[in-house]
Amino acid sequence: MNQKIFKPIRKAVFPVAGLGTRFLPATKSMPKEMLPLVDRPLIQHAFEEAREAGIEEFIFVTGRGKELLEEHFDYQPELEQTLESRGKFDMLEKVKTSEMPEGKLFLTRQPKPLGLGHAIWCAKKLIGDEPFAVMLPDDVFLSDTGCLKQMVDCYNEYGGNMMAVMDVPKEDTQKYGVLDIEDDDGKVAKIKGLVEKPKPEDAPSTLSIIGRYILQPEIFDYLSKFEKGAGGEIQLTDAIAHQIGKYPVNGFRFKGKRFDCGGRVGFIEANIAFSLKDKEIGEDVRKIIKSYEGKI
Numbered sequence: 001m002n003q004k005i006f007k008p009i010r011k012a013v014f015p016v017a018g019l020g021t022r023f024l025p026a027t028k029s030m031p032k033e034m035l036p037l038v039d040r041p042l043i044q045h046a047f048e049e050a051r052e053a054g055i056e057e058f059i060f061v062t063g064r065g066k067e068l069l070e071e072h073f074d075y076q077p078e079l080e081q082t083l084e085s086r087g088k089f090d091m092l093e094k095v096k097t098s099e100m101p102e103g104k105l106f107l108t109r110q111p112k113p114l115g116l117g118h119a120i121w122c123a124k125k126l127i128g129d130e131p132f133a134v135m136l137p138d139d140v141f142l143s144d145t146g147c148l149k150q151m152v153d154c155y156n157e158y159g160g161n162m163m164a165v166m167d168v169p170k171e172d173t174q175k176y177g178v179l180d181i182e183d184d185d186g187k188v189a190k191i192k193g194l195v196e197k198p199k200p201e202d203a204p205s206t207l208s209i210i211g212r213y214i215l216q217p218e219i220f221d222y223l224s225k226f227e228k229g230a231g232g233e234i235q236l237t238d239a240i241a242h243q244i245g246k247y248p249v250n251g252f253r254f255k256g257k258r259f260d261c262g263g264r265v266g267f268i269e270a271n272i273a274f275s276l277k278d279k280e281i282g283e284d285v286r287k288i289i290k291s292y293e294g295k296i
Ligand code: G1P
Pocket: 116, 136, 139, 175, 176, 177, 178, 196, 197, 208, 209, 210, 211, 236, 237, 262
């Protein structure tokens, strides 16, 4: 077999400068990425998924009022000593899951909300000349293998640019980047076009981008032009569309359930699903949910 070797995906960009208006007033002074999904903030779910996929460098594109995010991943000696002296070793283990490997967190800022493409462009210097992942912490997955790890495994076969995709209801296409499909084997869809947030009647399909990407550094050539797209914003989708024909551009159908934690309903559903799966509280939560049946 003539298997090509592609450069490994070592770096991931986390755009976290967004305002989180859908959760106001909770997000008035707290970053939306710090909202807890059971016992971990959303950003930690994305961080752990990235680590599982072999990511070594974590690049946060932050903005004003987002300092808590870097604090969260810091080493807290007083807390760890207190837990240790009280014999709370299970809690200590949990705290350690939020520690960033030394020297591996990089921060850059997006000073103005000019769009997702612009946020990624802000990480250009830190990425350099290698392929990288993008993780939108609003999208959370419940799966045996993390979404990014599934993608990296598939990328090692296909190379190029790859996005996590799933079919969405037709009326929802205007919330997503939507694929114009050339070829589809049920797992990998070869893309011949991409449209950001099309109206249902204009959407080329219902197969839509979910917040995980593997991108080639050439994406920065287009992003550096600062061209505005849908909603007057610099769109990552447009930059990827410009790669079609030059590099492989594929959609990857991940295995597992995705939750849109960028809105209240998806966030609450994710909390229910993740807590039902939790070893410590799952059974109690199941009983509580049952107790509400037909009562409210
Ligand atoms: C962004 C992207 C869109 C993608 C979506 C996935 O949109 O622009 O292409 O489908 O994330 O969640 P946003 O949700 O930031 O408006």
